[in-house]
Amino acid sequence: MTAAAPRRRTVLQGALGLAVAGCGAPRAALRIGFLGGLSDRDAHFSREARDGALLAIEQANAAGGVRGRALQLVVQDHGGPLHEAAAARRLIDAQVDAVVGPYTSAVALRLLPLFNAARVLLLSPTLSADSLMRRADYLVCLNSSTRESAQALAQLLLARRWRSLTVLRDMRNAEATRPWSEAFAQVFAAGGGTVAQQVDFGADGPPVFGDLAQRALAVPVDGLLLLASSADTARLAQQVAQRARGLPLASTSWAANPDLIELGGRSVEGLVLVQAFDEADRSPRYRALHADYLARFGLAPSFAAASSFDAVMVLAAALQRAAPGESVRDAVLRHGPYQGVQQLLTIDRFGDTRRAVVASIVRNGRFAPL
Numbered sequence: 558m559t560a561a562a563p564r565r566r567t568v569l570q571g572a573l574g575l576a577v578a579g580c581g582a583p584r585a586a587l588r589i590g591f592l593g594g595l596s597d598r599d600a601h602f603s604r605e606a607r608d609g610a611l612l613a614i615e616q617a618n619a620a621g622g623v624r625g626r627a628l629q630l631v632v633q634d635h636g637g638p639l640h641e642a643a644a645a646r647r648l649i650d651a652q653v654d655a656v657v658g659p660y661t662s663a664v665a666l667r668l669l670p671l672f673n674a675a676r677v678l679l680l681s682p683t684l685s686a687d688s689l690m691r692r693a694d695y696l697v698c699l700n701s702s703t704r705e706s707a708q709a710l711a712q713l714l715l716a717r718r719w720r721s722l723t724v725l726r727d728m729r730n731a732e733a734t735r736p737w738s739e740a741f742a743q744v745f746a747a748g749g750g751t752v753a754q755q756v757d758f759g760a761d762g763p764p765v766f767g768d769l770a771q772r773a774l775a776v777p778v779d780g781l782l783l784l785a786s787s788a789d790t791a792r793l794a795q796q797v798a799q800r801a802r803g804l805p806l807a808s809t810s811w812a813a814n815p816d817l818i819e820l821g822g823r824s825v826e827g828l829v830l831v832q833a834f835d836e837a838d839r840s841p842r843y844r845a846l847h848a849d850y851l852a853r854f855g856l857a858p859s860f861a862a863a864s865s866f867d868a869v870m871v872l873a874a875a876l877q878r879a880a881p882g883e884s885v886r887d888a889v890l891r892h893g894p895y896q897g898v899q900q901l902l903t904i905d906r907f908g909d910t911r912r913a914v915v916a917s918i919v920r921n922g923r924f925a926p927l
Contacts, residue, residue, distance in 0.1 A: 838899055
């Protein structure tokens, strides 16, 4: 835990300890920050995440807000590494009560010290790196850990009779891809599988996807495991399909976004992955979100959208239940579990969450359960 900052966000500065709505003057809105890469290579993912958070804000306000206070979304685009710290400071200077985001481990590790010092809580819908877990800080991770999802995919591929594979890793997010591949390789090897080679990219400049595909196919294997964003996974899949059509592909929840299918087309048909999101869910909660998101934004919700919706609803529920004077961080850690769109979210004392993962395959242009 970092040293105490001069300004401490409590419920008295946020949502609670106040009179019922409608009595007296209108109260200032609760300010929820959003921090995502709206102009970087994963912009599509971040825009859907922002829209999921925005829908949750709108629905919470339509239901009366949090103890009579409206919620306001304050959006910051962190862009590339040169602009991240400035975006974080703008949110801190805006005196947001908490922030939804960031969405990659590399960004989180660079910016977390700033938010720790300011005592501003980050709720990340997607972070999974083990290096961010089991730490007493101002980060809550609402996704399953790297180890859990890597183990699940290794077991899935072994069950599908993969015995050898090549791993391609985007090292621009090495804080996530390196431990993910290591955890995967351990379980895959224990089950009789072999990682024949590992092809890293991104650390030394923009990737040349044709060259990467050529290197990956230099060793005969049963399939390729692509540890990259949805857009880059699609580009890799296209290059692989030009050289070895029909070679099985696998990826992670990082790639589980509609633009994987939009950009990849037929080249990603048959790709398998595990993610903490079930597009085929028929539960009333998810069907309601699906209908509302479709009506509001013109497309079905993705993992990015649904998990960001969950993050805002966790904040709203925690603040609704908090005691007078309780900080936002303490309220979130103390007042769970929280009902998410698809799962019950139980957050431990470190701010870590365990979520069940779902095995999926790209079939006929959509993510289908396996």
